[in-house]
Amino acid sequence: MGLRTLEGRVLAIAPWILGASLLGHLAMVAFQTKMTMVDLMVYRNASPELFTGLLYEWRLKEFSDQFALPFTYPPFSALVFVPLSWVPWGVARWVWQLACLACLWFVTRKSLQLVGSNDPRRAMLWTGLFVWVEPVRTTLNYGQINLVLAALLLGTMVSARSWKQGAGVGIAAGLKLTPAISGLYFLLHRRYKAAVWSIAAFFGTVAVAYAVSPRLSNEYWFHLLGDASRVGPVASAINQSLRGALSRTVGYDIGTGPLFIGAVVVAAVLAGFALHASLKAKDTLAMIVAVQFLGLLVSPISWSHHWVWAVPALMWLVYAAEHRLATITATAWIVAIGSYLISFLLKVQPSIWVIPRPWHQSVLGWVYPAVGVLTLVTITVVLRQRTRERSPAAEDVEHPVDLLRE
Numbered sequence: 001m002g003l004r005t006l007e008g009r010v011l012a013i014a015p016w017i018l019g020a021s022l023l024g025h026l027a028m029v030a031f032q033t034k035m036t037m038v039d040l041m042v043y044r045n046a047s048p049e050l051f052t053g054l055l056y057e058w059r060l061k062e063f064s065d066q067f068a069l070p071f072t073y074p075p076f077s078a079l080v081f082v083p084l085s086w087v088p089w090g091v092a093r094w095v096w097q098l099a100c101l102a103c104l105w106f107v108t109r110k111s112l113q114l115v116g117s118n119d120p121r122r123a124m125l126w127t128g129l130f131v132w133v134e135p136v137r138t139t140l141n142y143g144q145i146n147l148v149l150a151a152l153l154l155g156t157m158v159s160a161r162s163w164k165q166g167a168g169v170g171i172a173a174g175l176k177l178t179p180a181i182s183g184l185y186f187l188l189h190r191r192y193k194a195a196v197w198s199i200a201a202f203f204g205t206v207a208v209a210y211a212v213s214p215r216l217s218n219e220y221w222f223h224l225l226g227d228a229s230r231v232g233p234v235a236s237a238i239n240q241s242l243r244g245a246l247s248r249t250v251g252y253d254i255g256t257g258p259l260f261i262g263a264v265v266v267a268a269v270l271a272g273f274a275l276h277a278s279l280k281a282k283d284t285l286a287m288i289v290a291v292q293f294l295g296l297l298v299s300p301i302s303w304s305h306h307w308v309w310a311v312p313a314l315m316w317l318v319y320a321a322e323h324r325l326a327t328i329t330a331t332a333w334i335v336a337i338g339s340y341l342i343s344f345l346l347k348v349q350p351s352i353w354v355i356p357r358p359w360h361q362s363v364l365g366w367v368y369p370a371v372g373v374l375t376l377v378t379i380t381v382v383l384r385q386r387t388r389e390r391s392p393a394a395e396d397v398e399h400p401v402d403l404l405r406e
Contacts, residue, residue: 014121018128022101025131025140029097038063040096040143044089046071047081055216056224067352072224072231075209075216077175096143103151104130104311110154111312114285115320130311133337138305145176146308153182153292154312158284166197173198174205177225178306181295185287188279231301235355237345240368241302242267248365251356256300267297267373274376277383285320286379289313293372304342307368313375321382329378332371341367 010017028035042060049055049071055078059068071078084092108130109123130136139146149172156168165186172179180202186195210217224230233239235247242263247253254260271294278287292309296302310333317330345365349357357365 011119011121011125014125014128018124021128021131025101026097029094035093035141036063037093037096037141037143038069039145040084040093041089042069042071043077043081043143043145044084044092047078048085050075050078050082050213050216053213053215055213056219067232070230073176074174074205075213075220076205079209079212080175093143097140100140100147101131103147104136106151107147107154107308107311108315110151110158111285111315112319114158114312115316117319126311126315133310134340134342135305135307135310135337137340138303138343139308142305144305146305149176149179150308150311153179154288157182157185157288162191162193163197165191165194166199167201169194169198170201170203171205173202178295178299181291182288184275184294185291188275188287232303233352234301236352237342237349237361237365238304238352239301240296240304240307240342240365241299242297242369243300244302245366245369247355248357248362253355264298267294267376270373270376270380271297274379274383277380277387280387281383283316283320283383285312285316286383289316290376290379293376297369297372302368304368307337307372310337310368317375317378321378323378323382323385325378325381329371329374332374336367336371 038060041062045060046055046058049058055071055075059070061068063069084096087095105123105127108127109120112118112122112126131140136147138144152168152172156164159165159168169179169182169186172182183195183198186192186198206217206221234253235244237248243254243256243260246259246263250259271290274290275287278284278290289309289312293313296306296309299306314330314333317326317333321327321330341364345361346352348361
């Protein structure tokens with residue numbers, strides 16, 4: 001049986017796969033099985049403290065045996081989350097879960113459209129499967145914002161309107177700083193109007209927050225920004241950034257010293273190759289994935305659930321790359337996010353604060369950064385080859401041969 005025949009048979013039952021996955025997930029929400037949604041609890045319960053001036057002193061008392069979670073986002077983010085505090089917790093958690101599932105569908109569908117696949121059954125199939133992979137699963141379990149941000153960015157960055165492109169990135173960065181890396185996409189494409197709009201939208205969010213609470217805004221932007229220790233344990237297995245992986249390897253927090261800087265340079269060079277190849281090949285999805293992976297790699301903290309960008313990466317690897325290396329990389333991603341390796345490493349580490357660990361745990365703790373780097377290499381190799389095959393020079397060489405064959 002050929003792969004296309006097999007895929008055709010699977011696609012025929014794709015609606016049933018999606019339906020079963022959604023029912024399974026919603027049953028977990030209903031019965032609260034491993035669905036504490038602690039991050040959503042932080043968003044909801046901390047946001048009213050924006051008006052008391054205690055937003056950044058507030059801590060989540062529940063589930064705080066190792067780390068009482070603070071509110072770590074910009075003040076504008078708290079303002080956006082305030083409406084969640086107006087409804088009962090039971091309503092807030094259902095609204096958030098349904099919104100995240102809709103965003104997962106959107107990200108999957110939009111990624112497939114960007115690689116030329118408009119079959120909604122494929123989106124159904126992959127959405128049904130993605131519900132159960134580790135980055136998505138933990139995003140849903142924690143009630144995290146990652147899928148919402150990914151949908152906002154992917155939906156606006158590909159728009160034909162500069163204001164819409166820029167507004168999406170600027171607002172996303174105003175909610176959580178890490179999406180600001182997306183502005184690199186505009187600069188490389190020389191979409192300067194979109195870049196200006198993104199800056200304007202971002203500073204618009206800052207201005208709104210200053211109007212509501214100047215003191216908290218000053219506290220965040222001039223005192224708390226950049227304090228990774230406030231966000232959480234840098235070397236815990238759940239931190240899948242280069243800094244986290246390197247810290248676990250050497251046995252101490254490397255901070256922003258020479259080792260970290262060297263790793264950032266390597267990641268930037270590899271991402272540069274991938275971005276250059278994507279730009280020449282005019283491959284939008286590959287370029288977006290490369291930009292987001294660069295941000296995930298060089299950020300001091302990239303929790304495993306931040307890696308929901310593995311979803312569009314897999315869609316590109318499976319449906320657009322058509323290369324043996326892409327097959328290897330796609331398989332590596334499926335194993336990485338489907339095996340729940342990060343969840344296992346979290347259970348076997350003695351504490352989220354303990355950095356030294358057995359060598360095999362340190363090696364396994366590289367899983368997302370390693371496959372992320374492999375993805376950047378794959379994008380470079382695949383798109384350079386594609387560009388060479390499509391170049392006029394290649395066509396000129398082949399043309400005389402074709403004439404001789406005739």
